[in-house]
Amino acid sequence: MRKILTVLVLTLALLLPSGVALGKEFPAMTNVPLDKIWTINFNHPLKLSTVYHRNIYITDSKNTKILIGIDISRDNKTLTIKTAPSYLSDENYTIHLSSKLQDSRGNNLEETILKFKTVSQ
Numbered sequence: 001m002r003k004i005l006t007v008l009v010l011t012l013a014l015l016l017p018s019g020v021a022l023g024k025e026f027p028a029m030t031n032v033p034l035d036k037i038w039t040i041n042f043n044h045p046l047k048l049s050t051v052y053h054r055n056i057y058i059t060d061s062k063n064t065k066i067l068i069g070i071d072i073s074r075d076n077k078t079l080t081i082k083t084a085p086s087y088l089s090d091e092n093y094t095i096h097l098s099s100k101l102q103d104s105r106g107n108n109l110e111e112t113i114l115k116f117k118t119v120s121q
Contacts, residue, residue: 032093040081051070058083058096094116095115
């Protein structure tokens, strides 16, 4: 499980601007495009029965869940998260990966929270 978290942290560190880390509160990322598609890579396959909207979701600044689509790669190692409608301009959002998300061995992943703010138009 430590290897999965390490790869997740390293992957997100490469994909995300500085100032964002896992497991802690950091200033929100800014100027995220309204049509941003998030890709999260894992070094072990995820357990498919745990990959659903209760364990992976996005909330807005009012803590309201927004409609998203979740896709997983054929090898179960890559999640793609996108919104059904685009994000609202100049809005704060949070991506939540629940600790109930598991790898194929049944190990629970640590809860991960990523905050961001969309571009102003």
